[in-house]
Amino acid sequence: MYETLTFNGGVHKSEEIKELIEDLGGFILQESIQQMELVLNIAVPMEDVDKIESKASELLGKLSVAPMAGSEIAIVSPTLARHHLPHAACDISEYLREYGAKDNMIGLARGDGKGTSGITEEERSLIEEHDIAVFALGSFENCIKEKAFLYDNIDVPVIVTGAPYMNVEDLPGADAYVGGLGRIPRRLRRGPDIRALDNLVETIEKILNDRKREMALDAPLVPSIVVKNAIENQVKEIKDVISPAPVTSQLDGVRVKLNYDNYADKIANVDIDGKKLSELAEIKKSFMYDYILVKINSESSLIEDSN
Numbered sequence: 001m002y003e004t005l006t007f008n009g010g011v012h013k014s015e016e017i018k019e020l021i022e023d024l025g026g027f028i029l030q031e032s033i034q035q036m037e038l039v040l041n042i043a044v045p046m047e048d049v050d051k052i053e054s055k056a057s058e059l060l061g062k063l064s065v066a067p068m069a070g071s072e073i074a075i076v077s078p079t080l081a082r083h084h085l086p087h088a089a090c091d092i093s094e095y096l097r098e099y100g101a102k103d104n105m106i107g108l109a110r111g112d113g114k115g116t117s118g119i120t121e122e123e124r125s126l127i128e129e130h131d132i133a134v135f136a137l138g139s140f141e142n143c144i145k146e147k148a149f150l151y152d153n154i155d156v157p158v159i160v161t162g163a164p165y166m167n168v169e170d171l172p173g174a175d176a177y178v179g180g181l182g183r184i185p186r187r188l189r190r191g192p193d194i195r196a197l198d199n200l201v202e203t204i205e206k207i208l209n210d211r212k213r214e215m216a217l218d219a220p221l222v223p224s225i226v227v228k229n230a231i232e233n234q235v236k237e238i239k240d241v242i243s244p245a246p247v248t249s250q251l252d253g254v255r256v257k258l259n260y261d262n263y264a265d266k267i268a269n270v271d272i273d274g275k276k277l278s279e280l281a282e283i284k285k286s287f288m289y290d291y292i293l294v295k296i297n298s299e300s301s302l303i304e305d306s307n
Contacts, residue, residue, distance in 0.1 A: 001046050001216075002043040002045060002046065002223065002225060003044060004065070004067065004068075005013065005065060005066055006042075006063070006067045006069065006100050008039055008062040008064075009029075009059050009060065011038050012061055013090070014040075015054065017040070018040075018305070020052065021044060025044075026042055026043055026048070029225075030102075030245055041144035043069070054190075060205055061142050063198050067100075067288065068096065068100045068205065069101070070100075070224065070248060071132070071249070071251055072103070073101050073102070073103040073105070073131060073132045073134060074126075074129075075105050076108065076127060076135045077091055077104075078108055078133065078147070079107045079108060080105070080107030085138040089105060090105075090138040091188040091273075093105055096200075096204070100206075108123055117147060124154065125268065128154060128156050129293055130250070131155055131211070132157050133159070135150065135158060137162045138161075138182050139164070139180050141164045144164070145166075148174070148259060152174075153173065153175025157176075159179045159187070160174045161178045161180060161200065163181065163183070164182075165204070166179060166181070176207065179196065180192055180193070183199070219298060220253075221280045221296060221298065222273075222296060224254055227271070227272065228247045230271070231270055235270065237258060238258070238285050252295055253296050254294045255288070255291055255293055255294075256291060258291065264283055280296060
């Protein structure tokens, strides 16, 4: 089992902690450099966390647990149009990234009003490619309730946000509801706003931890971070991708930001402990820019297939 962590520190001597992570059999999930500040989202074996803590202290850096690292979150708003976009959605996205999340903003094509809003099968399938979906809705209770049909048939955990404080039981299909985050025509910088964002972070982390515990009972055949590392080492075209996180980790797979038609066979032939990736996972075309989506099989899925 791996622990996901975030290291914040200076660029000077940062190679030391990178080499230690590699020596311990860990992985760098994402690296970001801003001027002289380095941020690393990493995964290391749980029994070696103390060694990383010691090295971070030696380098005068800060180490924190990042349960969202290694997950991909969809932040869904009814539209991305200026007149309807809940202003909180952008701040939600920015805030979650501080906790190690890789998130994508998705605007539905028909969201301009509770009477005309809708969701297509393609939009639903795109949302379900993520680990969690956060539906950033508006400021009116009756509108939020009437839009429950947007997410009541989504197969991944759904968190709904809005301005009023409501019970999740009033929203069929939602796994959690977080109030205090509606259509606010300003940045979320005040005390109540930060508390609402912190509540959202805690809610997401709880759901992710619950999913990890469930997956431990029927674990993927290989950890997603091992698949990520293998693809990065064996597919040289990954180095030419300019999009952030060209191989994005998920709880049960990875998203590879290469064109499916051109590179699916190459991804399928990636070697992991003597087996082709296609023997361990389902490789399919993503609904996002025709990227490659890899979903790792579990032991129970192989048993079902054999039957």
